[in-house]
Amino acid sequence: MKNESGEIQPGGWICANCGVPLELLPADAIYMGSSFQVDLPRCPACGVTFIPQELAEGKMLEVEKLLEDK
Numbered sequence: 001m002k003n004e005s006g007e008i009q010p011g012g013w014i015c016a017n018c019g020v021p022l023e024l025l026p027a028d029a030i031y032m033g034s035s036f037q038v039d040l041p042r043c044p045a046c047g048v049t050f051i052p053q054e055l056a057e058g059k060m061l062e063v064e065k066l067l068e069d070k
C-alpha cells in the first residue's frame, strides 16, 4: 500500500507484521570479537528488531565505517 501524503521515516522501515513505522534504536552488535552499538530499526508494536540485509549478510564493514565517521 502506498502512502503518498504521509511522511516517509528516515530509512523507510515498516514492520511487515504490524504495518507501523519502525523506530531506530541502539542495539548491541558484535563484530570481530568486539561489541559496539548500532542503530537498528525496531518495531514499537511487536518489538521485533529488523536486521538490515547488509548486516545479515555479514557485511559489517559498512557499519564499522559508519561508526568511525561519528
Ligand SMILES: [Zn+2]
Binding pocket: 015, 016, 017, 018, 019, 043, 044, 045, 046, 047, 048
Ligand atoms: Zn511489528
